[in-house]
Amino acid sequence: MTIKDNLENIKSTLPDHVTLVAVSKTKPVSDILEAYEAGQRVFGENKIQEMASKYEELPKDIEWHMIGHVQRNKVKYMGSFVHLIHGVDSLKLLEEINKQALKHSRIINCLLQIKIASEDSKFGMTPNDAKALLQSIDFSELKNIKVTGVMGMATFTNDHEQIENEFKLLKSTFDNLSSLTSENCELQTISMGMSGDYKLAIDCGSTMVRVGSSIFGARNYS
Numbered sequence: 001m002t003i004k005d006n007l008e009n010i011k012s013t014l015p016d017h018v019t020l021v022a023v024s025k026t027k028p029v030s031d032i033l034e035a036y037e038a039g040q041r042v043f044g045e046n047k048i049q050e051m052a053s054k055y056e057e058l059p060k061d062i063e064w065h066m067i068g069h070v071q072r073n074k075v076k077y078m079g080s081f082v083h084l085i086h087g088v089d090s091l092k093l094l095e096e097i098n099k100q101a102l103k104h105s106r107i108i109n110c111l112l113q114i115k116i117a118s119e120d121s122k123f124g125m126t127p128n129d130a131k132a133l134l135q136s137i138d139f140s141e142l143k144n145i146k147v148t149g150v151m152g153m154a155t156f157t158n159d160h161e162q163i164e165n166e167f168k169l170l171k172s173t174f175d176n177l178s179s180l181t182s183e184n185c186e187l188q189t190i191s192m193g194m195s196g197d198y199k200l201a202i203d204c205g206s207t208m209v210r211v212g213s214s215i216f217g218a219r220n221y222s
Helices: 005-009 030-039 050-057 072-079 091-103 127-134 160-177 198-203
Strands: 019-023 041-044 061-068 086-088 108-113 145-151 186-191 210-211
Touching: 005 019, 030 050, 030 127, 041 050, 050 061, 050 072, 061 145, 086 145, 091 108, 091 145, 091 210, 108 127, 145 160, 145 210, 160 186, 160 198, 186 198, 198 210
Parallel strands: 019 041, 019 210, 041 061, 061 086, 086 108, 108 145, 145 186
Antiparallel strands: none
C-alpha cells in the first residue's frame, strides 16, 4: 500500500467534521510530499526544530501542527509559521507563545492539553486547572494567542474500556469549558485519537485525529 492509498483509506472512514493530522515526525520530506500530492495539507510534528527544517523545504500552504511537548525556549523557532500548537499545558507557555506571535504580528492558535491518562509520563493540566487558567486576568491579557480547543492522550494500553473512559473525560472537559468564550478563547476542537484508537476517539466526540504509522508506516527511531 502506498502513502496515497493509506490516506484514502483513512479519509474514507472519517466524518466530514473531523480533521486528519498526518503525523510526519521522523519521516523524510519525500514522504510528506507524497502525502501532499495526494491532497493532504495538515501535518503534525513533535520536535520544533525538525518541523522548522521541513517548513523551509516544503510548500507553504501546508498547515503545520506542533503535537509534541513544547519547551518554552524553542517556541521562537516556529513563531512565524506554526498553525496550531496542541500541547499547551501552562500559562507560562501561553505567555511565551503570545510573545513570539507578537513579534511576527500574528495570532497563534493553541489547544490546552488535558491530562486524561493514568500514566505519569503524560503531560497536561487537570480540568480544574484549565478552567482557572481560562478565567484568569493574566490569560485575558494575551492578545496574540487564541485557545481553540483541548487535546488529550489516552493511556498506552489494550484496555478498550479505559481508553474510552479517558476520551469521554476529555469530551466532558471540553463541554464544561466551552461556555468560557472570550476574545482569545473559542473552543471548537477536541484533538484525540491516534492510529490505533482514532475510530473510538471519534465515537467519543473527537474532531481532530493524529494519525502517523497508519499513513506512513512504522517509524524507525534508531
